[in-house]
Amino acid sequence: MAESIPADATHGHHDHHHTEPSFWSKYVFSTDHKMIAMQYMFTGMAMGLIGAFMAYAFRMQLAFPGISVPGYGTVNPGNYNALITNHGAIMIFWVAMPVLIAAFGNYLIPLMVGCDDMVFPKINRLSYQIFLLSAVVLIISLFVPGGGFGGAWTAYPPLSAKAEYSLTGAGSSIWLVAVALEFVAFLLGGINFVTTAMNSRAPGMKIFDIPIVVWTIVVASILFMASVGPLIAGAVMLFMDQRIGTAFFDPVKGGDPILWQHLFWFFGHPEVYVVLLPAMGITADIMCVFSRKKMFAYKTFLYTIFATGVLSFTVWAHHQFVAGIDPRMANIFTVTTLLISIPIAEMCFIYIATLYGGSIRLTTPMLWALAFVAEFLIGGVTGIFLGASGADIYFHDTYFVLAHFHYTFFPIAIIGTFAGFTYWFPKMFGKMMNETLGKIHFWGTIIPFNCIFIPLFMLGAAGQNRRLYSFQHYPELAGQGMQDLRIFATVSLLVMLAFQLVFFYNCFISWKKKQKDAGPNPWKANTLEWSAESPPPHGNWPELPTVYRGPYEYSVPGREEDYFPQNVPG
Amino acid sequence: MRPIATTRMAAGIPTGRLAVWWVVASEIVIFGGLLVSYIMHRLARPEWGDHAANTNVWIGGFNTFVLLTSSLSAVLAHKAAVSGNGPKAAKLLYATFVGACTFVIVKAFEWSMEISHGYTISSNTFWSFYYTAAGLHALHVIAGAVIMLIVAQTAKRNLELHRVELIGIYWHFVDIVWIFLFPLLYIAK
Numbered sequence: 001m002a003e004s005i006p007a008d009a010t011h012g013h014h015d016h017h018h019t020e021p022s023f024w025s026k027y028v029f030s031t032d033h034k035m036i037a038m039q040y041m042f043t044g045m046a047m048g049l050i051g052a053f054m055a056y057a058f059r060m061q062l063a064f065p066g067i068s069v070p071g072y073g074t075v076n077p078g079n080y081n082a083l084i085t086n087h088g089a090i091m092i093f094w095v096a097m098p099v100l101i102a103a104f105g106n107y108l109i110p111l112m113v114g115c116d117d118m119v120f121p122k123i124n125r126l127s128y129q130i131f132l133l134s135a136v137v138l139i140i141s142l143f144v145p146g147g148g149f150g151g152a153w154t155a156y157p158p159l160s161a162k163a164e165y166s167l168t169g170a171g172s173s174i175w176l177v178a179v180a181l182e183f184v185a186f187l188l189g190g191i192n193f194v195t196t197a198m199n200s201r202a203p204g205m206k207i208f209d210i211p212i213v214v215w216t217i218v219v220a221s222i223l224f225m226a227s228v229g230p231l232i233a234g235a236v237m238l239f240m241d242q243r244i245g246t247a248f249f250d251p252v253k254g255g256d257p258i259l260w261q262h263l264f265w266f267f268g269h270p271e272v273y274v275v276l277l278p279a280m281g282i283t284a285d286i287m288c289v290f291s292r293k294k295m296f297a298y299k300t301f302l303y304t305i306f307a308t309g310v311l312s313f314t315v316w317a318h319h320q321f322v323a324g325i326d327p328r329m330a331n332i333f334t335v336t337t338l339l340i341s342i343p344i345a346e347m348c349f350i351y352i353a354t355l356y357g358g359s360i361r362l363t364t365p366m367l368w369a370l371a372f373v374a375e376f377l378i379g380g381v382t383g384i385f386l387g388a389s390g391a392d393i394y395f396h397d398t399y400f401v402l403a404h405f406h407y408t409f410f411p412i413a414i415i416g417t418f419a420g421f422t423y424w425f426p427k428m429f430g431k432m433m434n435e436t437l438g439k440i441h442f443w444g445t446i447i448p449f450n451c452i453f454i455p456l457f458m459l460g461a462a463g464q465n466r467r468l469y470s471f472q473h474y475p476e477l478a479g480q481g482m483q484d485l486r487i488f489a490t491v492s493l494l495v496m497l498a499f500q501l502v503f504f505y506n507c508f509i510s511w512k513k514k515q516k517d518a519g520p521n522p523w524k525a526n527t528l529e530w531s532a533e534s535p536p537p538h539g540n541w542p543e544l545p546t547v548y549r550g551p552y553e554y555s556v557p558g559r560e561e562d563y564f565p566q567n568v569p570g
Numbered sequence: 571m572r573p574i575a576t577t578r579m580a581a582g583i584p585t586g587r588l589a590v591w592w593v594v595a596s597e598i599v600i601f602g603g604l605l606v607s608y609i610m611h612r613l614a615r616p617e618w619g620d621h622a623a624n625t626n627v628w629i630g631g632f633n634t635f636v637l638l639t640s641s642l643s644a645v646l647a648h649k650a651a652v653s654g655n656g657p658k659a660a661k662l663l664y665a666t667f668v669g670a671c672t673f674v675i676v677k678a679f680e681w682s683m684e685i686s687h688g689y690t691i692s693s694n695t696f697w698s699f700y701y702t703a704a705g706l707h708a709l710h711v712i713a714g715a716v717i718m719l720i721v722a723q724t725a726k727r728n729l730e731l732h733r734v735e736l737i738g739i740y741w742h743f744v745d746i747v748w749i750f751l752f753p754l755l756y757i758a759k
Binding site: 117118226227230232237240245253256259 | 596
């Protein structure tokens with residue numbers, strides 16, 4: 001129980017001899033929020049490598065049909081379906097969620113609200129253990145007879161419900177179990193996040209003194225909690241359709257396959273905002289620090305977060321415009337879909353207004369934050385085409401959709417993560433990262449990213465359908481001009497993957513202490529985590545801090561220094 | 571030992587109670603999704619009334635009575651816990667536990683009868699919903715009963731008395747879900 005000794009109990013005992021916790025209790029069964037955050041972070045990154053490897057394998061097949069992919073072998077149609085399905089599921093459920101919500105949420109919430117741990121450390125540990133189990137179950141599902149599930153990450157029935165259609169009877173059920181376990185893990189984690197932020201704030205921290213990134217993670221957790229329920233019920237129903245012969249989604253026996261689409265997207269669309277909001281919050285915090293300016297309109301930002309959250313529950317059927325829903329209903333969902341771009345655009349304007357007139361420092365985290373806004377904007381604007389039900393009839397299920405949501409998810413899950421990771425790396429590990437390597441990695445990721453997906457926009461607009469194993473059987477898609485674009489996208493992917501080595505090398509040399517010590521507050525930031533040691537010890541502070549002001553008091557007139565930490569009286 | 575975080579109360583509500591409300595909120599959407607799916611199907615398919623006629627309203631009604639009564643003892647247990655009488659709270663929780671067990675036993679009897687009459691989970695979509703919704707609810711009854719025993723064990727020694735209220739909140743939620751299930755699955759013909 002050494003990990004949960006309150007900070008005031010350890011205070012004054014620094015000179016005493018502490019028994020060093022064993023490897024197991026320190027790294028594996030820890031209840032310390034920072035260690036659990038690291039577990040989520042590295043599990044998420046490991047899953048990210050698996051997801052990236054899958055993308056590499058199927059992109060190679062699309063660019064060079066039929067070749068033996070180095071490191072994978074020949075991709076047959078069944079493998080191809082399993083690869084795209086699990087690439088999507090992994091990147092959303094096992095990369096974006098654990099890294100953006102669980103890792104940053106666990107690390108930052110107690111530190112930023114000024115307490116010693118999560119309110120329920122053991123539930124927190126249980127949450128990670130269930131998450132790890134879900135990842136293991138997912139990986140097992142890839143290797144059962146018949147291969148991994150190949151019905152796409154949306155798992156539409158009847159394809160997903162019947163083994164004779166999907167040809168992956170075992171794989172599809174095990175995949176479903178993995179997803180359900182992952183949901184349970186995040187429900188447990190979310191209760192901790194919300195309750196900690198509500199109840200465990202430092203004395204003096206009022207509701208508008210909470211850093212935006214904490215708000216976004218809390219709202220995201222509530223969104224997840226409020227949207228995932230129907231899909232949990234749906235997953236149980238689909239599992240029973242697969243395994244014990246019920247017919248919830250089988251029209252032949254009186255079920256309704258569209259019901260699954262409603263249950264899935266009622267969760268699936270808020271899920272986009274579940275992962276988007278933390279990335280927005282990370283960006284907001286970084287922008288204030290590196291433009292040395294108070295956030296423009298903190299409260300407006302907060303209200304746009306709430307507006308996004310509420311509206312996100314009203315847009316789901318825009319995924320189903322061609323599924324045979326009533327066209328009058330499609331009109332309503334077009335309007336709500338276009339409406340939700342208003343709060344998101346407002347956030348972007350707040351970023352720009354915050355940057356305006358600031359003394360901007362183009363550090364690596366700042367570059368990632370700026371790139372997040374620029375790239376996400378492209379994803380958002382192309383969403384307008386798809387949200388309009390008329391245009392969507394043409395674009396639906398083409399690579400235009402695929403490029404659109406990669407322009408949203410890549411900025412969220414990859415750019416947002418790198419922004420947060422490079423910004424808080426000094427806090428997490430006590431060392432500065434190498435800036436030159438950081439910038440090489442930044443440009444080596446951003447430029448190829450655009451080179452991958454801009455050609456896919458063009459292919460999609462030209463009518464190229466998603467989820468096709470090979471285009472050679474479709475004369476109108478098999479032309480050399482289109483194939484050249486596919487090859488260009490795949491080569492760009494290879495370049496981007498190669499540049500990730502720079503990131504891992506940078507982490508490695510920084511961790512190996514070749515870089516300078518960070519000290520507690522290398523960026524001269526205001527929020528509470530920077531008042532703790534780097535890395536913070538158990539209990540985070542010898543004495544828990546008291547808060548005197550909001551999180552973004554930069555360049556306050558009449559003050560010698562251009563920052564004013566939240567915990568400094570005066 | 572608990573972290574200081576657990577003992578703080580910035581929102582003015584004890585941490586445990588706050589968390590249980592969030593658990594209940596997330597459970598409401600799980601049952602909500604299932605029940606709304608059922609209601610949408612039910613409205614579109616009047617013939618389900620004929621299937622529903624084969625459920626046993628008397629057994630369902632008896633179980634409703636049992637579950638509501640068990641909530642009464644949960645409330646009395648909370649009252650005893652507030653006045654600091656742990657052993658009395660524990661006894662009342664045991665009474666609630668007996669109610670939960672009665673509910674599950676009656677349900678097992680009811681289901682065996684229905685299955686022996688040929689109404690199984692795969693008979694048609696009405697029965698699929700019937701067994702899924704009631705089964706999911708029964709799992710919650712069993713989970714609640716187990717937690718109740720654990721809480722009663724500590725309450726007996728006058729420890730962690732605030733937990734009596736927390737399991738009470740959860741138990742009322744389980745109760746309310748059944749109040750929705752009973753008319754939807756049994757009475758609406």
